[in-house]
Amino acid sequence: MTNEHESARSMVLGEVEVIRVVEWHQPFMATDEMFPDVTADVWKANEDWLAPDHWEPDSGRAVLALQTWVLRSTGRTVLVDTGVGNDRDRPGMPPFHRRQGDFLGRLERAGVRPEDVDVVVNTHLHADHVGWNTRDADGAWVPTFPHAQYLIPAADDAHFGPDNASGKGLQEVDRLIYEDSVAPVHRAGQAVVWDGTHRIDAHLTLESAPGHTPGSSVLRLASGGDRAVFVGDLLHSPVQILHPDCNSRACADPRQAAASRTRILHRAADERELVVPAHLGGTGAVEVRREGGEFTLGRWAGTSR
Template structure:
């Protein structure tokens, strides 16, 4: 498996899906500057833009830190009914086999981090046992922000920007682990161990979070969906169409990219294909890719 070491932490990339998300840039990133995609096409293609469609990876970051096995986001999941997101409906992928190839059985997982509770970040929280959704990682603590848990809970009757795109997700991928007593709902910040800390990073969703890795002089930020595509690094005012609070998402993106540039930290978005992440640097009021992460290009 593709793995790098950052200080005392190993980071392994576990793939679920890679390819088109059946959306073009104008739909996925409706506020992107005129001409930006053509200007940067030479390095965006084919890893992040191909044949006029955006390309994304659905992947889980597997971290081993202080003797614990930690998963950052759990993708889409298999056999889930997603009537308003057909590209993710009733998948049948070999994700658990890929996790096993990295040396991890479901019962080995100690912590699951859901950076936010969108459809493509919580799917493998559960799997079907007969006709019942049960926790996939029965010995894990599932870390979720209280803000996102409350926002996506249908009982609270919120009206998200995503509309019905997240339909069924809370019921089949969040509620079963909560009812099993496996969730820890946190707020503000949460220290996992001396290497890893979670902080709120709202904007994409009310409870979006960022995981900071700081170990042995190495630093990394796992930023979830605050960056979907590297165009958002060079054009940080650009939001995806799925951001609940567009102004908040822009402000948080600027803040996190600025922090990463100052700290020479790797930035790992949830869905970046190619080499999976990058070190960024300031370029006036924007940012630039300084170098790619050490993972092999995903295919």
Template structure:
């Protein structure tokens, strides 16, 4: 589903990249072969190639149009970025801005950019190359960054965080995709829960990174939750204790995942993780002491 409504709010998906990304055994820190054998058939082939075990993934952004404000949630990998730690996302030349335009929005139509967290695949289109410089892509927008990640990922603070997991894979993003936004004075650095527009709230859900924030949008009794990388794949709905190998704090990441799954189930919310292939958005039901996914739209 590439466009849907949440009450009076319109939501549009803008895809940057699609492909296969590792296998469950390689992606999940808590991988358990027996649990995988028990749960894999419940995951549709659109999310998991059942012959090769390849995870089907997307890099995608979401536009939320309130009629009054236009919000862009997550900004992918970006073009022309130097990424020695993750070559699959290096030097991309995608038509992301063309796809955004086809959805109906030019960069200057974006009022608020939200990064769910600061990682290489969530900040890329914050900036574009202009000669030797990186300049903000969304020059009219306020960029909402979570304070803990602004500190954590700044290479100048590296000495404060000796147990950092994601340094190598994320090399480069802060200086080309975050610092130029800070320097331009376009960043709002937030802590705690904050309402960024009517019916649109950010809440801290740390673990994957210290600053992970989820966005809940509500209108006329309907709710959708954009949860970034709190979960990467439907297998984590069935196995919520499985972290990705990219999660900074294992215990917090598991707690955040259980929390958002429980909230989505209790509030009958549409759940929108960052990297889901398939339908890209799901709903959650409690089943046999755990969780299962059901279609978001009937």
């Protein structure tokens, strides 16, 4: 489903250029498995706009994109999340295990070489958000972006790191993800661990939005009259805008995740922020409106409706 010709698109928000680079866009998991609280009638009632970019009716699977958002702001290049990566051992994750893809080629065709990147934002430390943090160099994992600061949420670093400060159980794949995609960045001295809020520049600010993981975060963009919020995995599907109390199966703390999602959507509606999740297909970003106490979808980025 991924089309290389369509894998990079751009828009300008105030003084910030935003480029979308897609690594992968495919049907992923049955909706009743991925979103156990969303009933079948919700998908069917919205089929006319969910298919084909967000839902595959014939198989009943959610359609997801894995993508990186490139922000050119105040003369610097910022990456928001780094996808799955190549050559990774990801037991229990068939689409990601030992993957071979051309993400770095796509990034370069979008005008970004690894040495050009100044800042990497990991909204959280799941496999599909940190994979290209590193690359394999003669059997050793090294930072892919040699001159970049990597901004890592403190609560996730503590939870997924070797000390597991949260005390909650981790799977073997969590250890592998940290070892090949996060620990090498620390060893290279390129990791910046932050907590609460972190200002990147005059236009970009990170803030905590926990629940999906202990350190899940969002990136706010405010430039001129334009506003956007890059929400990571607060949303995996636009259905969660209509039903913000419904979590994905991957949310570590469902109650907290729903609270963070609702808070961010309220603010997006109030401040007319473009909502930019990590995994939406279509144009990848959408405005949110509030009608009668409920959220609705507004205009999709780059469209007239």
